[in-house]
Amino acid sequence: MPELPEVETIVRTFRPRLEGRRIVGFAARMPKQISPSTAQVRRAVCGRTIQRLDRRAKFIVFHLDDGGVLLVHLRMSGRFEWAAKHPSGGTSLGHARDRPGSDRPPRHVRATWELDDGHRLLFCDARKFGRIIHTRDLTAATAGLGPEPLSRSFTVAALGRLLGGRRRQLKPLLLDQAIIGGLGNIYTDEALFRAGLHPQCRSDQLRSPQVRRLHAAIRHVLRLAIRRHGTTIDWIYPGGWMQRSLMVYGRAREPCRRCGTSIQRLRLSQRGTHICPRCQPLNGRRGARAER
């Protein structure tokens, strides 16, 4: 569930806690999700100092002082927790404020990093889909990812090149991490709504004003969501309030905030997809409104 804005928020939260810290221990109980192996990752990270914490698409990137890189992907249900003491002590959890009155140790702890200042970073993941990867070559490891949608190089022209020359439906294309890095189900639906585009529009049929609108919509919705600390819709990701600003996602049968038409929920490439049928007509021409 964590998409680019949620991962960015997590990175900003943990950056001051982790940068400059030395890793003194690593343990994990998710062998299938750790690459190359738990033992090799432990050997690679123990004794190393975290020089920089970064984000690339939906990956959290630990830059280690020997040039090695640790990548963490949260997939559906992964999250970080911060603990000052042993979980048996059950104190000082980073997210305790999100669950008032509850000091219980976090559930579904799959991996633990011990730091030289006594804190512990916990990787919790109810569904065990998350991934922890150590590599010496970040470029090679992320070679399959498309550009960062908030980077300077992600221009209207760049988006135009990604869309043209391909004849795919817009939504599956935007979700494809090899095309653009970081968009997931929520922000794809939101960006398409704000651009006034139907998710099944063919990518090579957009005219330049539509490409411009889609480009602006993607960047606007991602920046807004980062300012809101991401979207909190269930127990998986606490602390955000972007859900209050969503236009279509999760609003099936509710009135469109722009035109009042009932929001529709479709099934598209196995994903729940939310549209306003009036603001996002299939013919590509926008209805009564669009940008404003």
Added chain:
DNA sequence: GTGTTTGTTAGAGC
């Protein structure tokens, strides 16, 4: 019990 959720991948289809 059932449906929902995600990114990746293998394989089918055009």
Added chain:
DNA sequence: AGCTCTAACAAACA
């Protein structure tokens, strides 16, 4: 051949 789409999968929760 090359591109595009679909189904399957991992696992837990409401």
